[in-house]
Amino acid sequence: MDFSFTEEQLMLQDVARRIAQEKIAPSAEHHDRTGEFPLDNIRLLGENGLMGIEVPTEYGGAGMDPIAYVLAMVEVAAGDAAHSTIMSVNNSLFCNGILTHGSEAQKQKYVRAIAEGEAIGAFALTEPQSGSDATAMRCRAVKQADGSYVINGKKSWITSGPVAKYIVLFAMSEPDKGARGITAFMIDTDKAGFGRGKTEPKLGIRASATCEIEFNDYVAQPEDVLGQEGEGFKIAMGVLDAGRIGIASQAIGIARAAYEATLEYVKDRKAFGAAIGTFQMTQAKIADMKCKLDAALLLTLRAAWVKGEGKRFSNEAAIAKLTASEAAMWITHQAVQIHGGMGYSKEMPLERYFRDAKITEIYEGTSEIQRLVIARNETGLR
Numbered sequence: 001m002d003f004s005f006t007e008e009q010l011m012l013q014d015v016a017r018r019i020a021q022e023k024i025a026p027s028a029e030h031h032d033r034t035g036e037f038p039l040d041n042i043r044l045l046g047e048n049g050l051m052g053i054e055v056p057t058e059y060g061g062a063g064m065d066p067i068a069y070v071l072a073m074v075e076v077a078a079g080d081a082a083h084s085t086i087m088s089v090n091n092s093l094f095c096n097g098i099l100t101h102g103s104e105a106q107k108q109k110y111v112r113a114i115a116e117g118e119a120i121g122a123f124a125l126t127e128p129q130s131g132s133d134a135t136a137m138r139c140r141a142v143k144q145a146d147g148s149y150v151i152n153g154k155k156s157w158i159t160s161g162p163v164a165k166y167i168v169l170f171a172m173s174e175p176d177k178g179a180r181g182i183t184a185f186m187i188d189t190d191k192a193g194f195g196r197g198k199t200e201p202k203l204g205i206r207a208s209a210t211c212e213i214e215f216n217d218y219v220a221q222p223e224d225v226l227g228q229e230g231e232g233f234k235i236a237m238g239v240l241d242a243g244r245i246g247i248a249s250q251a252i253g254i255a256r257a258a259y260e261a262t263l264e265y266v267k268d269r270k271a272f273g274a275a276i277g278t279f280q281m282t283q284a285k286i287a288d289m290k291c292k293l294d295a296a297l298l299l300t301l302r303a304a305w306v307k308g309e310g311k312r313f314s315n316e317a318a319i320a321k322l323t324a325s326e327a328a329m330w331i332t333h334q335a336v337q338i339h340g341g342m343g344y345s346k347e348m349p350l351e352r353y354f355r356d357a358k359i360t361e362i363y364e365g366t367s368e369i370q371r372l373v374i375a376r377n378e379t380g381l382r
Helices: 007-034 038-048 067-081 081-101 104-115 174-183 233-266 280-310 314-339 350-361 367-379
Strands: 119-126 140-143 151-160 166-172 182-188 196-201 208-222
Touching: 007 038, 007 067, 007 081, 007 280, 007 350, 038 081, 067 081, 067 280, 081 104, 081 119, 081 151, 081 166, 081 182, 081 350, 104 166, 119 151, 140 166, 140 174, 151 166, 151 182, 166 208, 166 233, 174 182, 182 208, 182 233, 233 280, 233 314, 233 350, 280 314, 314 350, 314 367
Parallel strands: 119 166
Antiparallel strands: 140 151, 151 208, 166 182, 196 208
């Protein structure tokens, strides 16, 4: 086994690290406090190839592999989780599905704009009454005699919804067919029939704008269908597998930032005449934090490697996402505890890391769903 990275992977990681440290981290508190969308920083990420890492160069991307994506995501997330959420959606949920299932025209129109940082993409699957049970969606796409579709319905918790130019939408085109009746569409938010609801006031990743979107007789043309009619559920599940590698990477970045801050703190903070890092209970926490962090990283790199080999990676992605997200929640919890009152104060970023970590256990498949995916893959039972 070779645990070394290529020169190209390390170069992209270095670019991501410099942007995260010089631009993103210094502005993170402001964006978290105000909820202001970090458009300038996102454009900078796009200009440096970080909005389309796995996108081929002919579509405006960096032409890199899943390992490079993990390395870059970790760095950006360590600077600020909200920025990495936007980056993850653009890379994993938006570009990935179009590259896999889209026509050449769709790749040129939609992928290039997002990969080059000229526009923001979004992914619309969840609805007010259907989260983990995606087949219960009520958003309808009714096919017309001319081949177009009239779309009506609502989607909720749409990351980047308030600012997205293009959206990959999943709607029920043939309700009697269940999962096989779902079709994916490319949506232009400037067209008539599209509307946005209020921005959600979230616990964490507050600079990553999230809202409800609504369709009122929105007309999608035949060329707006992504893949084939009725393939939407399959497309969504495949895209979420890739997305889980991104969220695992995000969780690692958050956890690493909390761990590194804690490592410095226990060396400097004195109690009872000694650095608190000399206390056995603190040392036990540090050791456990490090083990969980490294385990999460290695499992995520494994999932990325399997994906890069062109093999099925659903189970590896679920294992990585489950392990990394729960590690992030545990590590940030311990970081706050070790910092005591200062960890609870907004004067330090620890409480933000704690708030941001929680969402990694929820979106793109809750921890409960990951356990179902893993168990079903292992047992073969449904």
